[in-house]
Amino acid sequence: MSASDIRSESRRQFLKFLSGSPLLAYSGLGTGAPDGPTAPPRLSDPIIWAPLRTEDLIKSPAEAINVFDFEPVARKTVPPAHFGYMASGIDDEVTLRANREGFLKFQLRPRRLNDVSKVDMSCELFGSRWNTPIVIAPTGGNKFFHPEGELAVARAAKAGSHLQILSTSASTSVEDTTKARGAPIWFQLYASPSWDVARALIKRAEAGGCPVLVVTVDRVAGRNQETLFRLRREDTRNCQDCHQPGIVARARRRPNYDGIDLSRMTSMESANMTWDFFKRVRDITRMKILVKGILAHEDAALCVENGLDGLIVSNHGARGEDSGRSTIDALPEIVEAVRGRIPVLVDSGFRRGTDIVKGLALGASAVCVGRPYLWGLGAFGQPGVERVLELLRIELQAAMQQCGARSLRELTPAFVRRTT
Numbered sequence: 001m002s003a004s005d006i007r008s009e010s011r012r013q014f015l016k017f018l019s020g021s022p023l024l025a026y027s028g029l030g031t032g033a034p035d036g037p038t039a040p041p042r043l044s045d046p047i048i049w050a051p052l053r054t055e056d057l058i059k060s061p062a063e064a065i066n067v068f069d070f071e072p073v074a075r076k077t078v079p080p081a082h083f084g085y086m087a088s089g090i091d092d093e094v095t096l097r098a099n100r101e102g103f104l105k106f107q108l109r110p111r112r113l114n115d116v117s118k119v120d121m122s123c124e125l126f127g128s129r130w131n132t133p134i135v136i137a138p139t140g141g142n143k144f145f146h147p148e149g150e151l152a153v154a155r156a157a158k159a160g161s162h163l164q165i166l167s168t169s170a171s172t173s174v175e176d177t178t179k180a181r182g183a184p185i186w187f188q189l190y191a192s193p194s195w196d197v198a199r200a201l202i203k204r205a206e207a208g209g210c211p212v213l214v215v216t217v218d219r220v221a222g223r224n225q226e227t228l229f230r231l232r233r234e235d236t237r238n239c240q241d242c243h244q245p246g247i248v249a250r251a252r253r254r255p256n257y258d259g260i261d262l263s264r265m266t267s268m269e270s271a272n273m274t275w276d277f278f279k280r281v282r283d284i285t286r287m288k289i290l291v292k293g294i295l296a297h298e299d300a301a302l303c304v305e306n307g308l309d310g311l312i313v314s315n316h317g318a319r320g321e322d323s324g325r326s327t328i329d330a331l332p333e334i335v336e337a338v339r340g341r342i343p344v345l346v347d348s349g350f351r352r353g354t355d356i357v358k359g360l361a362l363g364a365s366a367v368c369v370g371r372p373y374l375w376g377l378g379a380f381g382q383p384g385v386e387r388v389l390e391l392l393r394i395e396l397q398a399a400m401q402q403c404g405a406r407s408l409r410e411l412t413p414a415f416v417r418r419t420t
Contacts, residue, residue: 061380061387066395067351067372070388074145074378082144084231086374089318090223095325096318099349102326106358107417111404119400120407121393123366125343126212126288126309128184131161133360133408134392137317137347137368138188138214140169140254145378152377154180156385160393165214165368168201169268173255174208186212188292190219191270191277198270198277199284200260206285213285214312215278218293218320219269225319275306282307290345293320295330297337300344310343310365317348317370328359332413335363353395360408361415 057076058069075083089096123133136157143149150172157164158181165186166177178185187205191198205213248265251257270277281289288309294300295315303311313327313334314320327348335344346359347368359367369392376384405411 058379061376061383064387064391067375067388067391070372070375070379070384073380074375078145078378079237080234081228081232081237083378084228085141085144085225086139086371086378087231088225088227089322090225090320091322093227093318093322095315095322098324098326098329099315099318100326100351102328102349103352103355103358105418105420106328106362107419108354108357108361108399108403109415109417110402111415114404114406116401116404116406118406119397121396121400123408125163125365128163128211130163130366132393132396133364133366134162134356134389134396135345135366135368136162136164136373137370138165138167138170138216139370139374140167141171142374142377143171145374146381148381149377150177151180152382153373153385154178154185156373156376156382156389158182159386160389162389163366166210168256169254170256171254173258174205174210176255178209184209184211186210186214186290187287188214188216190216190268191273192265192268193270193272194265195280197257197260197262197265198281201256202281202285202287204256206287211287212290212309213281213287214290214292215281216269216292216316217273218295218314218316223319223321275302278306278308294334295323295325295327297333300334300337304338304341308342310345311338312368313344313346313364314368315348328355328362331359331362331364353392353397353399356392356396357399357403357405357411358416361403361411362413 057073058064064070121132123130136153142153146152150166150170154164154177163186164177164181165188166174167188168190170177174185174187187208187210189198189201189205202213247267248262251262251265251268278289290310290312291303291308292312293314293316294303294311295313300311311334313331315323315325315327327346331344331346338344343365344363345366345368346364347370350356350359350367350369351372356367372388372392373385376388378384380387400406400411403411403415405415
């Protein structure tokens with residue numbers, strides 16, 4: 001084969017991979033554009049170094065070199081509609097890309113001649129100490145990706161001593177997940193417009209032993225999940241067998257809603273929420289209350305003024321709105337507004353130990369990860385989740401040592417320089 005033929009064959013294989021990848025779901029590189037791109041490539045994650053051939057995909061979690069190795073395996077294993085649901089941003093997915101590209105704006109400033117032979121990665125949140133600041137972010141419907149769903153994730157969290165936050169929309173109940181985790185978990189709340197439904201969910205979480213309630217405030221409108229819609233067209237299953245239309249039918253497939261009167265429920269998210277909602281929550285629970293979805297310093301200051309116990313800087317993994325701003329970009333102004341009065345956590349786009357170090361150095365108390373553990377779950381179940389979390393811990397320890405930081409307390413803004 002000539003050099004020209006080799007180049008053509010390599011290009012053909014690359015385009016074939018991209019045509020089936022959600023990373024370029026609408027880039028012009030699909031089957032309708034065999035002669036080349038008609039639009040700039042749109043990478044939602046920089047995995048251009050990932051295997052391009054099916055035969056090169058990892059066969060076991062132990063083979064994984066980084067968390068990105070799990071995504072193409074999950075893409076092959078998980079039904080297209082379910083994978084599309086997980087992989088989607090919204091609209092042009094500008095924010096999905098920004099969540100990764102944002103880390104490039106921050107450089108680490110390593111310090112030398114510190115004894116980093118031992119590194120303490122433990123963190124404390126509301127009186128509980130965790131071996132790692134890497135938190136399991138709430139993600140809905142984990143059984144979409146593996147039959148054991150949240151139970152597999154909980155057992156993996158237990159193995160690595162990770163804090164787990166369970167979604168209202170989980171496909172496993174808060175009671176069963178807590179039992180599998182073997183320790184208290186936090187509960188993420190989609191309040192819904194109905195106070196009665198919200199109150200019932202809060203009471204269930206508290207009765208289930210959850211010490212912290214995480215209220216999501218960034219899902220207030222519909223969303224155009226183009227990657228989901230396009231991959232759903234590839235799905236040959238009869239999805240109506242499991243997914244009856246309607247909000248109530250959808251909620252009834254989520255065990256955390258069991259026993260709750262949903263007859264007046266019009267949405268699983270809440271477009272009518274105001275700061276007054278948290279006064280009502282405070283009156284009915286002893287749980288600590290966090291707000292998830294803060295991106296502006298004005299709202300961070302209001303969290304403190306309204307007596308919230310903490311917040312999570314989040315753009316919902318780029319699934320809330322397509323603002324184009326990453327959470328690592330937003331984090332410094334949030335930390336400055338809070339001034340250490342309440343813990344600040346952050347999520348969205350964290351994939352590397354260096355990403356986590358940057359978030360912690362900029363003032364986050366902990367970092368939440370979502371899609372990476374779902375890649376591991378979809379690819380290999382519990383062992384996949386365990387390996388994803390292990391790789392993140394390994395990279396975090398290495399990044400801290402490379403920076404000369406012996407504990408999370410030593411990670412300060414002085415370790416980071418913004419380039420743009």
